[in-house]
Amino acid sequence: MTRVDIVYGGQQYSLGGRSIESIQAEVDAAVLSGAPxxxxxNSGGGRFEDAFLLIAPGIPFAMLRVKGDNGDDIDLDVDGVFNQDVL
Known part of the structure; x- marks a missing residue:
């Protein structure tokens, strides 16, 4: 499982088990819908703590693909606790 870090409002969050491309598609669909x-x-460091980010036009949102020291995506298989929500 891979992790993508998200920078939002100067804070760092993460999503596990998702690709950058799937998150981009989710954000694109949200923005194009015109509705908030x-x-x-995840806002926790080491344990899953829910956080909810408002996705709307004009709100800065950055994603970073987390890589291990060997250049491979980091494996975060933690009992399936990571969010798999999609639009």
């Missing part, structure tokens, strides 16, 4: 959308992400 709340994305569930």
């Amino acid at each position: 959308y709340w994305m569930r992400v």
Whole structure:
């Protein structure tokens, strides 16, 4: 399982088990819908703590693909606790 870090409002959050491309598609669909959308992400460091980020036009949102020291995506298989929400 891979992890994508998200920078939002100067804070770092993460999503596990998702690709950057799937998150981009979710954010694109949310913005194109014209309606406010709340994305569930992880705010905890070491344990899953829900946070909800408002996705709407004009709100800065950055994603970082987390890589291990060997350049491979980091494996975060933690009993399936990571969010798999999609639009």
